[in-house]
Amino acid sequence: MKYIFTIAASALLLWSCSNDPEVAQEKNLSAVNNSAVQTKAIGSKVMMQAFYWDVPAGGTWWNTIKGKVPSWNSAGFDAIWLPPASKAQNGGYSMGYDPFDYFDFGSYNQMGSVETRFGSLAEINSLITTAHNNNLSVIADIVLNHNSGGASQANPYTGSNTWTDFQPASGLFIRSYNDFHPNNLHASDAGSFGGFPDLCHDKTYVQDWLYNNSNSVAKYYKNTMKFDGWRFDYVKGFEPWVVKNFKNAATGFAVGEYWDANAATLEWWANSAEASAFDFACYYKMRDALQNNDLTQLNGDMLLKRNAYRAVTFVANHDTDEIYNNKILAYAYILTHEGYPCVFYRDYEEWLDKNKLNNLIWIHNNKASGSTTYLYADNDEYVARRNGTPGLIVYINNSNSWQERWVDTNWASTTIKDYTGASTWEPVTQADTWVKVQAPPHGYTVWSVK
Template sequence: MIKRTLFQFFHWYSLGDSRLWKEVAAKASDLAELGITDVWLPPAYKGASGAYSVGYDTYDLFDLGEFDQKGSRATKYGDRAAFEVSCRALVDHGIRPIHDVVLNHKMGADEKERVVVRRVDAGDRRQIAEDDVEALAYTRFTFPGRGGKYSEFIWDKQCFSGVDLIEEPNESGVFRLMNEYGEGQWNDEVDDELGNFDYLMGADVEFRNKAVYEELKYWGRWFSDQVPVGGFRLDAAKHIPAWFFKDWVGHMRETVGDDLFVVAEYWHPDMGTLTNYLELVDKQLMLFDVALHHRFHDASKAGGDFDMRTIFDGSLVSANPQHAVTLVDNHDTQPLQSLEATVEPWFKPLAYALILLREQGTPCVFYPDLYGAEYSDKGTDESQHLVKMPAIGCLPKLIEARQRFANGPQVDQFDDPSVIGFTRHGTETEPGCVVVMSNGAAGEISVDLGPNQSSTLFIDFLGHHEAEVTVDEQGRANFPTNGGSVSVWVRRDAL
């Protein structure tokens, strides 16, 4: 049975100049052979910064690199034709395209409008001033370069709940737009950070406007008619009312396909918060396991002082595995980004073994970990930093091992603070494996495989350990690992 393995085919500093869509098409075959089943693509539509946009500053959802807008026709990743080719290449190789959907806000408005706003306490968004302020704001989106093709909808001040910049008076901050929606209050069913985390950036979309609500559903149907869609990654879910995504995802399942893979970015480590959110959206989607990512980060920083028996404590995959997408790093946690909490390279083989080879969760592999990355940017100290993210040498083998050997019942042996392991016992037709890792000194675990495995010879599929392990007459064997390393022990005859 093929296990779902998601691959994030970009990072924040992916090269521009229309190269990424071509790279997707070129690597589709290799990814399929490796065992990747789903590829998460970056936002495909035009951002406010045009050809330089990573895609999260949404300008025009209907411009997939087709129209001369924001200084370019193509997006950073390529034009519409190349995007279509990349999606078809994935499908032709049995891989489902997972598309990034950024509906929370719009940026780069075409015109200013006269608006009425109220100032908001940035530290507690529930504190909204009582005084109205007349001002100008960038809230009118007419998309002149597209000229009404695909949609004639014009976004104006009635389509947004807040902005962060006004003119006459010239101020920046958080401002609640006073219109006919919400009686001056933010949306509910959003995260309670900062009191109410409805507002994030730009012109914040007002989902209570029925016209906006219907336009976004129409866009989802339209987009799915343009390119193959295997699912969606939903950006900034903690800032969007849960009732909207409950309806939007339900509509997509009804009109596009009931087997869509949908994962939301609700960046919160608290299980109570995530469980409540899953209930609000009728459990129609999955969530990224933020808590597990932070456990990996902490473990990689602490080295041998971290108690590996606790690695899954507080994680979504341990509490609600069927709704957990596990990850090691992503474009927000990589060095110099807003949620930077990078997992150190030495620990990444251990972390990937823990998400790729276990029964629970759907693992997501990050582009730089497979292919490497090098880039430079300013840090918080305003100086320029050169970052090199090395490819993890054993990662292709770990992905392959997921498809070949991560089979059958799972038995954990988390008995030692440094050396832990687990056994996948295989099935009648599919081989299993024994996974052993240490964040300290070399060690081993003793495993009872049963008398039917007597005299069976095991080797490390990753090649990290040179030993050969033979199971004794009682079906037991000691499986070693090097210090700060991981080994995946498989039957030699299964190779």
């Protein structure tokens, strides 16, 4: 997450404070998206992170993504992850990580604009419908740790004024100092962020509006906006049961951003939240392997090796992009290994060879199944086997020349080929299943039955 926050901007937003913050103000919003989801469960193919930090402002992004949806479906993606879609403090300039009104998707004139940075309510509805019509699920980015844009009010728990008077134009989830830290329950929770008002998830009122009410954030996003899954921002800031409760209320795929390189910690969080987690352990192992020319790092501890079902693997995202050397090799790793791989928009659309990525996505969706056996690793070479049907052998070579290696396969007396096209060999495995394969310099090959 990245944020732009100024107290001066908040000071310009002077709202009345006449509502009782502990009384839910119900207001029916029209159901505006009736698209029927005809998609498979998220996780069967590959996720696209459909944004980057500071995508073009001006309300054009939803339409930009909509135009790419058919080709992404054809390439083999099964879901798109959108940035936080509701109105934030910085209005038409915000990337959404400073949430103000969870129910304003570009239809209320507040925070200096009607539309969000990405577009209007009608445009996001059209995007979601188009995605569903192209068999793509849509993942909403949800920021539950903190809020931004509230007006100043006297706060008896701090003895001073705080920016905690939230009067959203939607009329839903009005908030005051009672709903943040400190309050009458406790001073803080797992962690605040950047000086923003920190939501108190132990408050019944907050729980009701986030997931318990019939028109809570969770149920409104699911039933009215038709989102299919949830990416939870900065989950270190609150307890895992918050994600668990939200996911159970709304149903659908859930993944948390628990930014930690320790695989055991990621496993603990994923099990506690009953959700997937971005595999930062895998990310940092790949970074170190490629930057330090030590592919033995790829045999290190990762969430995908502890619980592949809970691991969302990635090479870059809107927050971090530290794999500079031979980044395509990192994609060759995550798109041939276990876990649910996520491709970063700029890597796919702008920076890397799209044909190579499409080839790897096809390999992932058609060949990469079953458990993994790690066959060999040294500074320059890495070889692994997927044991499903048909399964594959992936050979990553980070040296300056072609390399060859004998490997043990699951195929006896079978002709195999490299599905990347880098090698023209079509060797026949021996009766004992061994075969010699090769890989190009600073490249990779992926072998499977012909």
